[in-house]
Amino acid sequence: MSQGDATALTPPSPSVGTRATNWGLTIAVVILLFMAFKPAKIAELGLLVENWPNTVEYTKGYLHPNFKDLFKIYLPEMWVTIAIAVWGTVLSVFLAIPLALLGSSNIAPQWIVQPVRRFMDLLRSMNEIVLATAFFVAVGPGALAGVLAMALHNAGVLAKLFSEAVEAIDKAPVEGVRATGGSRLHEVIWGVIPQVAPLWTSFALYRFESNVRSSTILGLIGAGGIGFVLFENIKSFDYPVTAAIVIVIVVTVMLIDMVSAQIRKRLL
Amino acid sequence: MTAPLVEVTSVSKTFTRKAAAAGGNTTFKALDNVSFVMTKPERVALIGPSGSGKSTLLRSISGLHTIDKGKGAVSVMGRVVQKNGSLASDVRATRSRMGMIAQQFNLVGRLSLFTNAALGFLGKVSGLRGFLGMWTADEKQAVMRALDHVGVAQFAGQRANTLSGGQQQRGAIARAIVQGAQIVLADEPVASLDPVTARKVMKLLVNLNEADGVGVIVTLHQVDYAKLYCDRILALKEGKVVYDGPASGLDDETLKNIYGAEFEDAFWGEAKA
Known part of the structure; x- marks a missing residue:
C-alpha cells in the first residue's frame, strides 16, 4: 500500500466509549468540587486577606524564639518523641512481617490471604490518635500508649507495602531452594526474604521518618514527648517558646529524613 | 534388582491458559504420553524445538510440575515423585537427592x-x-x-x-x-553462556557423570553439544518422544524429522556453502 493512502495512515484515536468515560469523569469531578464548596467553606477564603494584619501580629511573636530550656526540656522531650517512633516502628515491623507473608498471594493460599488482607486494612484504617486514646484506657496517658498506637497502625501500613514487595519477587531463586529439597519455610527464609530485605528496610525507614512527625502529633493529645510541651505553650500564648520548640522539631525531623534517605539510597 | 535412576511412565501434561476474551480457556498439551527410563548413570540430552516439552519433562521429574491426572508416574531412585497428578508426600526428601540447574541459575x-x-x-x-x-x-x-x-x-x-x-x-x-545429588537435571544450562564458558559447564557435567557416577539429564538447543557431550539422546516433538537412542545414531534425517525441513539450512547451511 502506498504511503499516500490516507486511510492506511490514519493515526489511532480513542474510541467513543473511552472519550465518553473521560468526559464523564471530568464532569463528575467538577460536580464533586461544586458540592464540596459550601461544606469546606471555600467562600471564606477572602478572610485570609481581610485578617492579614492579625496574622502578621501573631507571626511576630515567633520572630524571637526563646531557647532557655533547650537542654532541660526541649531536647529531652524531643528524644522521648523519637523514642516513641523508634519503638513504634520496630514493633510494627515485627507485626508486619508475618502479616505480609500470610497476605501475599504467591506465598499463602487465598483462604488465608483474603482475611489477613482485610485485617491489614482494618489496622491501617484506624487512626493513630483514635488508637492512642483507646490505649490511654489500658496503660494510661503517656509514651507507651503512643508506642502501641503507632505500632498497630503502622503494622497495617507496612504489612501492605511488605506484601506488595513479596508479590513482586523473582520466583526463580525460590524454585532453586525448593529444588534442593527445602521446605516451604526454607523457601521463604532463603528464597523470599533475601530478595525483599532491602525494600522492606527502606519502607521501614520511610515509615520511621513519618512516625517521628506523627509522634509529635500524638504528644499533643497526651501521649508524651515534645508535642505535649508544644501544645502547653501554644495554650499559654508563649510564642517565643513555641517558636523554639517548632525549630527543634523541624531541625530534628529534617536531620532524620536526611540520614534515613541516605541509608535508603544505599540499600536499593 | 536395583530400581532405575529415573523412570517416567506414560506422562502427560496439559497447560490451561485463561482466555482474556470470551471463548473459553485454551489448552496446550506439553507432554503426550511420554515414557523414559534411565537405568544406570548416563548423560541424556533432551532435544527438540522450543515448546516441544523438554523443560516440562525435566520439571515433572523433579516434581516442580504436577502431571495430568488419569495415568502416568514419575519415580526417581525407586521413590515415587508423583503419580496420577499428585506429588508424593515425601517429594522433598527425593528432591534433596536431585540437583536442579536452570538457564538463569x-x-x-x-x-x-x-x-x-x-x-x-x-x-x-x-x-x-x-x-x-x-x-x-x-x-x-x-x-x-x-x-x-x-x-x-x-x-x-x-x-x-x-x-x-x-x-x-x-x-x-x-x-x-x-x-x-545422584541425578542432575539441567534445564538449558548453557543457553545464556558464551561458547567457551558453555563448554566448561558441559565438561563439568560430564565430569560429574564419569567421576562421581551422577546421572545427568540436560535439555539443550545445541544439537552439536548434545552429540559431543551426551551418550544418549531423547528427542521430543510436540510433546511426544520421536527419538530415544545413542547420540551416534542421530542422523540428519532424524534431525529433519525433529526440527522440520529447514533444519539443514539453519544448522549446516553456512558450513556446507
Whole structure:
C-alpha cells in the first residue's frame, strides 16, 4: 500500500466509549468540587486577606524564639518523641512481617490471604490518635500508649507495602531452594526474604521518618514527648517558646529524613 | 534388582491458559504420553524445538510440575515423585537427592556464592540449623570443596548477582554437588553462556557423570553439544518422544524429522556453502 493512502495512515484515536468515560469523569469531578464548596467553606477564603494584619501580629511573636530550656526540656522531650517512633516502628515491623507473608498471594493460599488482607486494612484504617486514646484506657496517658498506637497502625501500613514487595519477587531463586529439597519455610527464609530485605528496610525507614512527625502529633493529645510541651505553650500564648520548640522539631525531623534517605539510597 | 535412576511412565501434561476474551480457556498439551527410563548413570540430552516439552519433562521429574491426572508416574531412585497428578508426600526428601540447574541459575542474588551452595544442605539439616544457616565446620568444608571443584572457590564470599553467568552456573553445579545429588537435571544450562564458558559447564557435567557416577539429564538447543557431550539422546516433538537412542545414531534425517525441513539450512547451511 502506498504511503499516500490516507486511510492506511490514519493515526489511532480513542474510541467513543473511552472519550465518553473521560468526559464523564471530568464532569463528575467538577460536580464533586461544586458540592464540596459550601461544606469546606471555600467562600471564606477572602478572610485570609481581610485578617492579614492579625496574622502578621501573631507571626511576630515567633520572630524571637526563646531557647532557655533547650537542654532541660526541649531536647529531652524531643528524644522521648523519637523514642516513641523508634519503638513504634520496630514493633510494627515485627507485626508486619508475618502479616505480609500470610497476605501475599504467591506465598499463602487465598483462604488465608483474603482475611489477613482485610485485617491489614482494618489496622491501617484506624487512626493513630483514635488508637492512642483507646490505649490511654489500658496503660494510661503517656509514651507507651503512643508506642502501641503507632505500632498497630503502622503494622497495617507496612504489612501492605511488605506484601506488595513479596508479590513482586523473582520466583526463580525460590524454585532453586525448593529444588534442593527445602521446605516451604526454607523457601521463604532463603528464597523470599533475601530478595525483599532491602525494600522492606527502606519502607521501614520511610515509615520511621513519618512516625517521628506523627509522634509529635500524638504528644499533643497526651501521649508524651515534645508535642505535649508544644501544645502547653501554644495554650499559654508563649510564642517565643513555641517558636523554639517548632525549630527543634523541624531541625530534628529534617536531620532524620536526611540520614534515613541516605541509608535508603544505599540499600536499593 | 536395583530400581532405575529415573523412570517416567506414560506422562502427560496439559497447560490451561485463561482466555482474556470470551471463548473459553485454551489448552496446550506439553507432554503426550511420554515414557523414559534411565537405568544406570548416563548423560541424556533432551532435544527438540522450543515448546516441544523438554523443560516440562525435566520439571515433572523433579516434581516442580504436577502431571495430568488419569495415568502416568514419575519415580526417581525407586521413590515415587508423583503419580496420577499428585506429588508424593515425601517429594522433598527425593528432591534433596536431585540437583536442579536452570538457564538463569536460580541462585539467590543477594546471598554469597558460599551460602547459595550451602543451601544444598537444606534437604538434610533439621530445624533451626536450616532456618538460620548454622552450617557445621565439616559442612562448610564440603561447600568450599564443591566450589573449588567447579573452579569458583575464590568467589565464595561474593554476592551471586555480582558474578558472571558462567561463575553463577558453576555455583549452581556446586550446590548440586553439596546436595550429594545422584541425578542432575539441567534445564538449558548453557543457553545464556558464551561458547567457551558453555563448554566448561558441559565438561563439568560430564565430569560429574564419569567421576562421581551422577546421572545427568540436560535439555539443550545445541544439537552439536548434545552429540559431543551426551551418550544418549531423547528427542521430543510436540510433546511426544520421536527419538530415544545413542547420540551416534542421530542422523540428519532424524534431525529433519525433529526440527522440520529447514533444519539443514539453519544448522549446516553456512558450513556446507
